[in-house]
Amino acid sequence: MADWGPVLIAVALFVLLSPGLLFQLPGKGKLIEFGNMQTSGASILVHAIIYFGLITILLVAVGVHVYTD
Template sequence: MKDYAALLIASALFAFLSPGLLFQMPGKERPFEFMNMKTSVASMFLHAVIYGLLIILFLVVLDIHIYA
């Protein structure tokens, strides 16, 4: 059996945590902006850190597996 948890979780987090798609933190004018579809270097770095921490949480700490 193959384990698809890592692929699904990583793909979903990458899509949802793209800066400017759902939210951007820090924003251009405000600290937190919703759906502005713009980005900055600080925003990309912060979203990458959040992405990494969530991947570690789901795959290492919680040990989630999805078998197909």
């Protein structure tokens, strides 16, 4: 049995937390900008920290597992 939980969670978070796709924190003109499809170095750093925090919580603390045969 293969555990696909970490793979699915990582891919979903990577897509959803791509800077500029859904939101950008910090934005270029405002604190938060939604759907602007742009990015900056500070935004990449903030999104990476959020990604690391969420993936750590979901995989280590909660223990999400998806088993397949």
